[in-house]
Amino acid sequence: MLIARTLVAAALAALAVPAVAHDGMAVRDAYVRVSGPSAKSGAAFMVIENHRAIDDRLIAARSDAAERLEIHTHTQDDAGVMRMVEIEDGILIPAGEEHALSRGGDHLMFLGLTAPLDHGDAVSVTLIFEQSGELEVEIPVDLERQDMPAQRPVHSH
Known part of the structure; x- marks a missing residue:
């Protein structure tokens, strides 16, 4: 059992290391x-890099894993209650910079999962x-990850 878990962890680490790139846009650390096997929703996190000389915007996402995949963020209302809301105009990724989709911040929200997602699935x-078109990514399901990426956009060096 411990060997199997170690192998799954090693496979997930190998999947998470390479960045996926297309037309100047790249994704890493996705x-x-x-929340569990009977969950009806889930979330994806990653860092999106814009290696282009022009600004671009993530305007939508889709996946057969869910009925809908929306771009979400967290906002705080006047009573101090945090709520998830859809970002209808997308997320700007300035030229030469990157934007983190992270727990507690911007993220992709899977609504109406079409099948259970288990640790180690992809x-x-x-x-x-808006500018670069479509980028296909395979994202590992990692139910054990404890780190919390930056909750704000981070800048490339």
């Missing part, structure tokens, strides 16, 4: 989380950019 997601 993973999906769900989910196909199509990211749709």
Whole structure:
């Protein structure tokens, strides 16, 4: 059992290391989380890099893993209650910079999962950019990950 878990962890680490790139846009450190086997929703987190000389915007995403895949963020209302809301105009990724989709911040929200997602599975997601078009990514399901990426956009060096 311990050997199997170690092998799964090693496979997930190998999947998470390479960046996926297309037309100047790249994705790194992507993973999906769900609350359990009967979950009806889940979330994807990643860092999106814009290696282009022009700004671009993530305007949509889709996946066969869910009935809908929306771009979400967290906002705080006047009573101090945090709520998830859809970002209808997408996320700007300035030229030469990157934007983190992270727990507690911007993320992709899977609504109406079409099948259970288990630790070690992979989910196909199509990211749709205003300028760059579509980018297909395979994102590992990682239910054990404890780190919390930056909750704000981070800048490339």
